[in-house]
Amino acid sequence: MNAATSTPSAAKAYCFDYLDRNAAAIACLNDNIFYFAELGMQEFETAKLMTALLEEAGFALERGIAGFPTGFCASFGSGHPVIALHTEYDANPDNSQISGIAEQKPIVEGAPGHCEGHNVNAAVLIAAALAAKAAMAKFGLAGTLKIFGAPAEEQLVSRPYFVRDGWFDDVDVAFHNHIAGNFRVGYGLIQAALVSATFTFRGETAHAGVAPWRARDALDGVVLMDMGLAQYREHITPGMRMHRVITDGGDQPNVVPRRAAVWWHFRDSTAEGAGKLFEQARRIAEGAALMSNTKVEIDVMSAVWPVRGNRTLAELVEREIERVGLPRWSEEEDALARALQAKVNVAADGLARAYVPMRGPSEQRTSANDAGDVSWKVPMVKLYFPATVPNISFHHWAAGVPLATSIAHKGAVAGAKALAAAALECFGNPAVVEEAKRTFKEELGGVTYKSLLPPGQKPPLDLNRATMDKFRPLLEKHYLKEKPRFAP
Numbered sequence: 001m002n003a004a005t006s007t008p009s010a011a012k013a014y015c016f017d018y019l020d021r022n023a024a025a026i027a028c029l030n031d032n033i034f035y036f037a038e039l040g041m042q043e044f045e046t047a048k049l050m051t052a053l054l055e056e057a058g059f060a061l062e063r064g065i066a067g068f069p070t071g072f073c074a075s076f077g078s079g080h081p082v083i084a085l086h087t088e089y090d091a092n093p094d095n096s097q098i099s100g101i102a103e104q105k106p107i108v109e110g111a112p113g114h115c116e117g118h119n120v121n122a123a124v125l126i127a128a129a130l131a132a133k134a135a136m137a138k139f140g141l142a143g144t145l146k147i148f149g150a151p152a153e154e155q156l157v158s159r160p161y162f163v164r165d166g167w168f169d170d171v172d173v174a175f176h177n178h179i180a181g182n183f184r185v186g187y188g189l190i191q192a193a194l195v196s197a198t199f200t201f202r203g204e205t206a207h208a209g210v211a212p213w214r215a216r217d218a219l220d221g222v223v224l225m226d227m228g229l230a231q232y233r234e235h236i237t238p239g240m241r242m243h244r245v246i247t248d249g250g251d252q253p254n255v256v257p258r259r260a261a262v263w264w265h266f267r268d269s270t271a272e273g274a275g276k277l278f279e280q281a282r283r284i285a286e287g288a289a290l291m292s293n294t295k296v297e298i299d300v301m302s303a304v305w306p307v308r309g310n311r312t313l314a315e316l317v318e319r320e321i322e323r324v325g326l327p328r329w330s331e332e333e334d335a336l337a338r339a340l341q342a343k344v345n346v347a348a349d350g351l352a353r354a355y356v357p358m359r360g361p362s363e364q365r366t367s368a369n370d371a372g373d374v375s376w377k378v379p380m381v382k383l384y385f386p387a388t389v390p391n392i393s394f395h396h397w398a399a400g401v402p403l404a405t406s407i408a409h410k411g412a413v414a415g416a417k418a419l420a421a422a423a424l425e426c427f428g429n430p431a432v433v434e435e436a437k438r439t440f441k442e443e444l445g446g447v448t449y450k451s452l453l454p455p456g457q458k459p460p461l462d463l464n465r466a467t468m469d470k471f472r473p474l475l476e477k478h479y480l481k482e483k484p485r486f487a488p
């Protein structure tokens with residue numbers, strides 16, 4: 001089969017022209033979301049803006065899907081193939097950063113900020129959706145384009161619930177887009193599986209100076225669980241990782257805490273391994289509760305399978321990446337990149353100048369993404385697009401610097417072109433969709449996908465609410481007045 005011969009090139013040319021014509025609107029959307037700086041589950045302004053643009057363009061909107069107030073599904077067209085595009089749009093805590101300067105300076109001290117480029121992911125998703133839809137309508141391409149907005153990626157929450165609740169049941173193939181320092185696509189296992197759970201210990205208070213023997217110390221439960229897992233670290237397999245933050249350690253030293261909580265992440269290269277690690281942690285938590293005379297409640301906030309890439313789709317996307325090419329960076333953009341790289345002591349080689357083609361399957365990383373479950377349900381690839389400074393690590397102030405500059409703006413247009421073209425290829429060439437489904441079956445090798453979420457598990461609606469309530473009024477002062485307007 002030669003997919004390239006049936007490429008609907010006129011539709012792609014039309015779609016690229018649409019994106020070039022709307023570059024200013026894409027940049028404006030990107031920057032609006034950057035300044036919203038909303039944490040996971042609290043992306044209300046972001047989702048409102050994204051869904052309004054889709055609705056205005058003629059997509060049918062379903063908001064609040066799978067119990068997520070800031071999640072959505074937008075559809076255009078009818079019948080098969082059903083091509084899904086999905087991405088995230090949440091910010092990170094305590095990483096507010098002024099864009100465009102190579103020094104650490106928050107927009108609002110202590111506030112959340114985009115430092116992983118999910119604002120750009122969102123702009124690419126919407127731009128690609130509008131462009132692909134315009135081309136579908138113009139060239140009469142049959143099928144359904146489905147756009148999913150996935151909340152709280154930074155806490156790896158939403159997509160396992162979407163898949164569990166059937167939102168991907170009729171999808172043929174899916175594409176996920178994510179910012180990077182260069183274009184990249186891969187196949188095989190790409191990221192790790194992860195179980196995210198909170199352990200809340202409950203005991204009884206007492207005056208720590210006067211009658212400590214009356215207390216049952218919930219913080220002891222947290223500490224003993226920590227010690228248990230520290231001992232267990234010797235016996236984990238090399239791909240495993242576990243890390244935690246204590247989210248509640250009591251109020252003051254002379255009141256023995258009756259409530260204490262710790263939030264753990266358990267990772268492994270396989271879903272089975274992450275599940276096993278979590279089960280061991282559960283036993284250790286129960287042991288800690290026994291030792292501290294407390295009770296423990298365990299809440300699995302989310303549990304994700306490792307992201308995998310389908311080879312057929314990866315090869316398809318690679319052809320589109322080569323067609324689009326890297327953005328042409330200006331001297332000023334490259335100078336900002338080099339200054340930033342020098343500032344944080346990484347190789348100061350500026351912005352990406354050449355695409356590095358795939359050479360065999362991807363190397364699996366220890367990062368995770370809640371898109372993982374989608375990639376075991378249907379053939380999927382993750383398209384990384386160049387819109388940030390290479391060598392800079394995410395979840396750090398420096399990663400916020402490029403995100404509302406022309407580096408992000410040019411990268412968003414390039415990313416949207418590759419993503420929209422990949423979708424159009426699937427609509428214009430249904431054989432490639434069938435081929436992806438065939439190779440996907442082979443790639444799964446008999447592994448049956450089964451959600452790692454406990455039965456009946458509900459989304460964590462209060463996640464990040466208190467932090468956003470505190471910072472939103474301060475961030476609002478920096479919201480952009482100008483709103484994106486896309487020309488047909």
Ligand SMILES: [Zn+2]
Binds near residue numbers: 118153
């Ligand atoms: Zn991300």
